[in-house]
Structure formats: C-alpha cells, structure tokens
Amino acid sequence: MGLTIAGSYAFLRLTEATMTNDFWWATFDLNNTQAYLCNWFNAQLITSFGQTTVRFNDLERALLVTMENTTDPNINVAPAYANLIQDQVNSLPNVISALRNMNGCDLPWIFTAYCYVDFAQKWELANSLPRHERCRHRYATNGAVYLEGLFRNNHDLALCWSEAWENAVFRALHEFNDGKNWLNKTFSAQLSIDEEVQFWQDHEIKSYSTQWQNFKLIGVIETVDVVSEFGFVYPLTLKRSNKTLQLSKQTSYKTYWGLAGDLTAISTNGSTIYGQSLVRQASNFAFRNVSLEAQLMANQTLPAPLTDGLSLLRSKLGPFGSTDTYRVAVPLSLVMLYENLTQTVTSLLAQSIDAQVDYWPLYDSTLVCPQPSEWDDSLFWGGDILCREQPSPQPQVQLFFSSQGSCSINVNEFVQLTPHIVLMAAMTSGLVHRLNESMSINAICRRATNMAEACKELLLSMKAIAEKYFTQDRIKSAYSAVLQIKLMDVDIQLFQYISRRNSPISISTPRLFDDIDFEFFEWIMLFEWTQGFREVVTFEGDVGQLTLMSTLYTPSTSPANAM
Numbered sequence: 001m002g003l004t005i006a007g008s009y010a011f012l013r014l015t016e017a018t019m020t021n022d023f024w025w026a027t028f029d030l031n032n033t034q035a036y037l038c039n040w041f042n043a044q045l046i047t048s049f050g051q052t053t054v055r056f057n058d059l060e061r062a063l064l065v066t067m068e069n070t071t072d073p074n075i076n077v078a079p080a081y082a083n084l085i086q087d088q089v090n091s092l093p094n095v096i097s098a099l100r101n102m103n104g105c106d107l108p109w110i111f112t113a114y115c116y117v118d119f120a121q122k123w124e125l126a127n128s129l130p131r132h133e134r135c136r137h138r139y140a141t142n143g144a145v146y147l148e149g150l151f152r153n154n155h156d157l158a159l160c161w162s163e164a165w166e167n168a169v170f171r172a173l174h175e176f177n178d179g180k181n182w183l184n185k186t187f188s189a190q191l192s193i194d195e196e197v198q199f200w201q202d203h204e205i206k207s208y209s210t211q212w213q214n215f216k217l218i219g220v221i222e223t224v225d226v227v228s229e230f231g232f233v234y235p236l237t238l239k240r241s242n243k244t245l246q247l248s249k250q251t252s253y254k255t256y257w258g259l260a261g262d263l264t265a266i267s268t269n270g271s272t273i274y275g276q277s278l279v280r281q282a283s284n285f286a287f288r289n290v291s292l293e294a295q296l297m298a299n300q301t302l303p304a305p306l307t308d309g310l311s312l313l314r315s316k317l318g319p320f321g322s323t324d325t326y327r328v329a330v331p332l333s334l335v336m337l338y339e340n341l342t343q344t345v346t347s348l349l350a351q352s353i354d355a356q357v358d359y360w361p362l363y364d365s366t367l368v369c370p371q372p373s374e375w376d377d378s379l380f381w382g383g384d385i386l387c388r389e390q391p392s393p394q395p396q397v398q399l400f401f402s403s404q405g406s407c408s409i410n411v412n413e414f415v416q417l418t419p420h421i422v423l424m425a426a427m428t429s430g431l432v433h434r435l436n437e438s439m440s441i442n443a444i445c446r447r448a449t450n451m452a453e454a455c456k457e458l459l460l461s462m463k464a465i466a467e468k469y470f471t472q473d474r475i476k477s478a479y480s481a482v483l484q485i486k487l488m489d490v491d492i493q494l495f496q497y498i499s500r501r502n503s504p505i506s507i508s509t510p511r512l513f514d515d516i517d518f519e520f521f522e523w524i525m526l527f528e529w530t531q532g533f534r535e536v537v538t539f540e541g542d543v544g545q546l547t548l549m550s551t552l553y554t555p556s557t558s559p560a561n562a563m
C-alpha cells in the first residue's frame with residue numbers, strides 16, 4: 001500500500017504542471033499563456049483571412065510585450081472587428097440560416113435601405129427617385145435590398161409589427177391579383193438552404209451587404225478549438241460581445257433610420273406618414289408628397305431649420321433620409337503591406353539583441369493631433385459628418401465620425417504614435433534612406449501641431465534604427481507596394497467644418513495622399529484602419545458622395561476567462 005501511495009504521489013507530482021488545465025498543457029497559465037494565445041489569434045484574424053495554415057511559433061508572428069516588459073494579461077479585441085467581418089461571413093447560406101433563426105421582431109432592425117419588395121423587382125421601395133436609380137444600376141445583386149429574402153425565410157413577422165407590415169407593404173400588394181398570389185407563394189416557401197441559395201442565385205442575387213450605422217453595436221462570439229493530448233477538443237473564447245441597441249446615442253438616423261424607423265412612423269398616430277405605404281406603386285405611397293427628411297424634422301431627429309453646417313452637408317450629399325452608408329473593406333494590397341512590415345519589424349526584434357537595446361528606450365505611445373496643410377490657419381467647428389457644427393470653434397482638428405454614436409464637443413482628433421507603427425510609416429512614406437527626397441522630418445512634424453518637438457525626436461530615432469538594421473534594398477521592396485496602394489480605387493477623404501478669418505463655415509474634405517508633408521500621418525491612419533481601430537465609410541446621397549475615415553477607436557479589453 002505504501003508503494004501504491006508513493007507511486008500515486010509521484011504521478012501527481014509529475015503531472016502537476018499539466019493537470020491544472022483541461023488541455024493537459026504543461027505550464028499553461030491564465031494570465032500569460034491563455035491571454036497571449038487569445039491575443040495572438042485576434043491579431044492574426046485581422047490580417048490573415050483566407051490563409052489556411054499559420055505557424056504559431058513563427059518568430060515573425062510573435063506579439064510584442066507590454067511597455068512594462070510583461071505579457072499582456074488582458075485580451076484585446078479590435079473595436080471595429082464585428083463590422084469588419086460582416087461582409088466576409090455574410091455568405092448566402094449563412095444569411096439564409098440566420099434569417100430562419102432570427103426572432104421576427106428583430107428583422108426590421110437589420111440595417112439596409114430596401115429597394116424592392118420582390119426579387120423580380122416589380123414592387124419598388126426606394127424613398128426617392130435618385131435612390132431608385134441607384135437601386136436599379138448598382139444594388140440589384142445585393143440580397144439585402146429585397147424584402148422577399150425576409151418573407152421567404154421567416155414567418156414570424158407579425159410578432160411585433162403586424163399592423164405596420166400590413167400598412168407598409170401587404171395592403172398595397174393586395175390591390176393587385178399577382179400581389180396576392182405572390183404573397184401566398186412567398187410565405188409558403190419551404191426550400192432547403194441549398195435550394196434557397198439556388199433560388200436567390202437564379203434571380204442574380206450574389207451577395208448580402210448591409211449598411212453602416214451606429215444605432216446598434218454588432219455582437220460577435222469567436223472561439224478557437226484546442227485539441228488536448230488525448231484528442232479532446234475544448235473551445236477557447238477569443239472574443240464575446242452581445243448586440244446592443246444604443247438609440248439614445250445614435251447619430252446615423254440622419255442618413256436613414258432603417259426599416260424599423262419607417263414601420264414605427266407608419267404605425268404612429270400623428271406621424272406625417274401614418275398609415276401610408278412604403279411601396280412606390282401604391283396609391284398612398286408615403287413619400288409621394290412628403291420626404292423622409294420632413295419626417296426626420298417633425299420628430300426632431302433633424303433640427304428645423306437646418307443649421308448652417310447641416311445645410312452645407314445637404315447641398316453636398318442631398319436630402320437627409322436618403323443617404324446610403326456602405327462600409328469600405330481594407331484593400332488586400334494594404335493588408336499585405338501591413339502584414340509584411342509587421343513581420344519584418346517583429347522578426348528583427350526577435351533575433352537581434354542590439355535592435356532591442358536601441359528600440360526599448362523608444363517603446364512608448366504618444367498622442368498627436370496632426371492636420372493637413374489645407375487646414376492651416378483654420379478654426380475647426382467639428383469633424384463628425386453625422387453631427388451639426390459645434391457652438392464655438394477650436395484651434396485643432398475635431399473628432400471624426402464614430403460607430404459609438406453621440407456628438408462630442410471640443411474633442412480633438414488624434415493619431416497614436418507607437419514605435420512599430422512609426423517605423424512602418426517612416427518606411428512607407430519614403431523617409432528612410434531618402435527614397436522620397438521630398439520628405440522632411442521638420443516639414444512632417446510641423447503637421448503635428450501639438451507635439452512638434454516630440455514628433456521630431458521620435459522620427460529621427462526611428463529613421464536611424466531603420467537605416468541601421470534594414471538595407472536600402474529591403475526598404476525599396478516595401479516602398480514598391482506603396483504606389484499600388486496610392487492608386488487604389490478607394491478615394492478616402494477627411495472631414496471638417498472650418499472657417500477662416502471670420503468667414504462663414506465651410507466643409508473641407510482633403511483627400512489622402514494630396515499633401516506630401518501629411519503623408520506620414522496618413523499612413524498611420526491607414527495602418528490603424530487595417531488593425532480595426534478605424535473604419536472607412538462611403539456616404540452616398542441623392543446629389544453626391546464622400547468616402548471618409550472614422551475617428552480612432554479605443555480597443556476593447558477584458559481579462560482572460562478561467563476555463
């Protein structure tokens with residue numbers, strides 16, 4: 001018995017390091033191994049989509065320590081990640097399955113501006129004629145602009161919106177014999193998911209793309225499977241967030257308030273479109289003699305009369321309530337450049353003690369409020385396209401638009417100068433090895449209006465490190481990808497309400513890469529976009545469009561969950 005006890009004790013001692021977790025992973029630790037593992041996967045998922053195999057122990061993919069020289073014990077999630085992946089995961093089979101499993105009350109909250117009731121495009125829904133033309137020529141292959149996809153795959157529509165649906169759509173269709181037949185046939189559809197996908201594709205539906213908004217936050221749950229030594233599979237949570245309505249904070253209703261807003265107004269006594277129809281062919285079409293803009297003013301979503309700033313915006317985009325807001329995906333060329341440079345810097349630090357010694361004194365973060373030369377000698381009245389101008393001007397660039405909603409007052413827009421991003425931006429802007437002879441550190445840092453001297457010190461140090469450890473040929477290799485990105489189809493702009501020398505307020509929207517001295521900071525913004533810390537959204541109205549960079553978002557941080 002004594003030998004048995006001794007043997008058992010010895011076994012427990014030998015397996016102590018592995019039995020502390022379900023994986024039987026020796027030395028696995030909640031605040032180190034699990035946090036690092038989750039952060040590693042979260043970092044890879046931002047840039048490595050489409051890759052099937054990535055080696056966990058590649059030095060070039062390692063994560064840097066914190067500024068306290070420790071492994072980050074918290075799990076960090078890119079704040080724009082849920083929005084970023086929507087168009088990647090919204091395959092037709094996934095969408096159809098989700099529609100069938102959704103609560104019918106939630107369907108009108110799917111944010112899209114509907115174009116047609118049916119896939120055959122017989123009954124129209126656009127709330128303005130210019131928007132109807134966009135539907136015909138640009139959106140016809142997008143399944144998200146048709147109500148038929150909802151009607152065929154979810155039969156619980158009447159749970160919360162029965163009267164509204166009847167007034168908005170069904171009554172108009174009952175005026176036509178083929179409308180009655182179509183409704184009966186559509187609501188009795190019972191195809192398998194594969195058959196339903198084929199039905200959509202037979203009607204030239206190729207995708208399902210919703211629009212950008214900030215009246216709700218999208219939830220996301222993502223796990224990675226860890227296989228133990230014994231073959232057991234355990235999911236490890238990388239990120240978990242719930243969908244959240246933030247109606248009190250939203251600012252995007254000015255562009256369009258969604259189907260839920262339309263249905264609410266149609267069923268609300270006293271509304272300018274009470275009891276009316278959303279179907280353009282209906283005799284009581286809601287927007288035949290009144291615009292959605294008028295309804296937005298009536299319920300105080302918009303001020304009446306419009307402020308000077310909003311009037312300027314209306315003249316640039318078109319009437320409020322008919323603006324489409326589409327997310328812009330990070331171009332693959334930019335993702336590849338970011339990944340290549342990140343791996344280059346990480347590999348250097350992992351393999352060179354000398355580089356670590358040179359790099360460590362600079363391992364800090366600085367917030368800088370830069371501005372392009374087009375905004376020199378300006379006062380700034382706000383930078384959020386979804387908000388009215390501020391009551392009084394400020395001397396520095398004001399906050400851009402945000403998925404978090406709310407209109408800020410007197411809050412500066414900034415970029416975050418972290419060493420690896422500064423090093424990468426120095427390479428892509430041509431500052432290193434003078435690949436772009438027009439680049440000057442003094443000229444660049446004059447753009448950093450609040451931190452010019454700190455900017456100079458950091459750039460001089462980072463330029464020296466890059467030129468010490470990277471050959472000119474290596475930098476040229478990265479710089480060659482820059483021209484392709486500068487020529488990308490996405491025409492990104494920045495937005496501010498400005499005034500000069502007591503002149504009236506105007507809207508200024510400088511384009512990226514139009515100002516050589518500001519280019520360094522533009523690369524930082526582009527890398528922040530790639531990391532999921534910013535978004536780019538196209539606002540397209542009945543008159544014009546703008547493709548704008550969002551503000552810098554704060555990372556979502558949470559402690560690792562014990563298993």
